[in-house]
Amino acid sequence: MTTRDTNATDGAPILELVNLKKYFQQEGLASAFLRRKRPPVRAVDGVSFRVTAGQNFGLVGESGSGKTTIGKTILRLEQPTDGSVLFEGADVHRLRGGALKEFRRATHVVFQDPNSSLSPRMRVRDIVGEPLSVQGVRGAALRERVAEVLQLVGLSPDAARRYPHEFSGGQRQRIAVARAVAADPKLIVLDEPVSALDVSIRAQILNLLRDLQDRLNLTYLMIAHDLAVVYQACDTIGVMYLGKLAEQAPSEALYREPLHPYTRILLSAIPRPDPTQRHERLPLTGEIPSPSAPPPGCRFHPRCPIAVERCAVDEPEWREVEPDHWVACHLV
Amino acid sequence: MTEQRTRASLADADTILSVRNLRTYFYTRDGVVPAVDDVSFDIRRGEIVGLVGESGSGKSVTARSIMRLVPVPGRIVSGEMIFQGRDLVGVSEGEMRQLRGAHIGMVLQEPMASLNPVLTIGDQVGELFAYHPDRAPDGSRDDAVAEILQRVRIPDAVRRMTEFPLSFSGGMRQRVCIAIATACRPELVIADEPTTALDVTIQAQVLDLLLALRAELGVSVLFITHDLGVVAEICDSVAVMYAGKIVEYNDVESIFARPQHPYTKALLASLPRLGERLAHLPSIEGQPPDLGDLPPGCSFSPRCPAAIDRCREQAPDATAIPGASGSGHVRCFVAADMLAAGAATANAAPSGSTP
């Protein structure tokens, strides 16, 4: 997935987020009692990026940074509060009729936990065949395609008649991948695709995703908290902090020359599997603020080791400081 | 890492826990599950020993065995666990209660599993001193509690000790659990995946805190994790578990630089690493076995690229790794043969250098 030739792509984005915002209204007894609305949770607060066909895009960030909400909004599982998601140039939240049906075929998702994402009462053939039957595929054509994708993901044909609980976690994730590729999509959102899996199984699934990409011309948007996994699988990485992108760069550049102070801290916090490379972890003070009351100015400034006065006042612009290297920081 | 590891100062006489041939089995309706099967390792004063392995490999059951908290239908079948001269396998439940909390602390993956949501943080930390008055610091209870919360770097400790666990973030709750586990200055802390549920930047803080506490209190830690990165960052020695057995046990540098067991080798090779983008990650085929239905011979043999016929028929014993400090060992026929061959050539070679 890392070094493919890009001749198939003309550089036009397959996916584009334009200043996407998703706010959640907070419900709850307290607000009902007080008869006033609490401020909304700004899960995604103005995110823009482009994904080129064939070039995997990885979104990393800590819990609550908004990664999963972005994935859900792209797939129409959430309605944006503002901004838009363009898939092959068309606003996905305005699609109707045939165009919507085609969008549903062309995009799919794989979630973190194969146990909860696969219906326990459905047989594997129905789980994997579902995206096909939605498209009107029936009978022998359906059976053949199910057998074909099961084979693609390394499962035996007789898996089709069994139920998810009869499989191990890694095999269940293969089933989820089989379903995702069944209707021959173009874009697959992978939300923490290996984090629930055993260490010895992760490499198997990452390799499978790569093989499938090569064979099926897929583009992945991978959402994960594990930067090492995203670094392996993606060409470009975007780092989220509290609903916004802090930095975005080609994977190698992000790892070699991180520019945003948060990216640097995040990189230094990642444990390296090499005891001879023990390093100083950069301190990150304080706690992540509430996304319903993000700090003014740069939202990282209260925890930033190099913040200056301006950072508490002006929101930094999202700018391209080097080709394809974007950052939101006054001090870069 | 802000602090140098203290391996050189660790004398073998300083062993505080010595586990030998521990077996803890579960007697279920479907048969016997050998969750911990012939496990041996040592923990020295001030040492952080990592216990790594995949889900179901027996890490938590090992921890619970040391605490003597094995749930039914499990029980310790045989073996020794010598802690400060006493064999924990045989001590009375009353004695064990005195050891838990005061001499052996425990930190779990989910802080809320060990915190009481309706007691203030101060009451929960203070409660320990009521059980173990001999281990309580001098002065008022509140002063002692505040001191202990400050020790785990909880800002504004005096105010926050009046709050309840739910008003703390996940990282702060884990600090409280570490405060409770270390309040009585125990000799040993057993930490079962203490950072697995935390974000990576919070994990980094908790790891730094454990290292600082080790330096301040001289406490030893049995650190259970499935993350080899974390092991490399903070452990002095490592036991790799697979299907209820320790397949390799050695100091951390040797495990990472010269892994002996094919499972350790394959696991290290399969890790996605920063700074090293691979077109194809070397992966381990198949999946970990069901402990209730183990393959014959070595449990790893069905997945092992190095397996020979013997591995599928006979279970290998532990072989000492030459040159390893303490009880470093590997449980593999092929590795044992290679070590023996290496030792033979080393012996055959004329030794010109002084020892």
Ligand SMILES: Nc1ncnc2c1ncn2[C@@H]1O[C@H](COP(=O)(O)OP(=O)(O)OP(=O)(O)O)[C@@H](O)[C@H]1O
């Ligand atoms: N109460 C129980 N009854 C029956 N079997 C049990 C019980 N508790 C644990 N086991 C079995 O013991 C084995 C080891 O489990 P253990 O919890 O120690 O694994 P672990 O290495 O801690 O895994 P994880 O990484 O998932 O925490 C497993 O096969 C498990 O099924």
Ligand SMILES: [Mg+2]
């Ligand atoms: Mg466990």
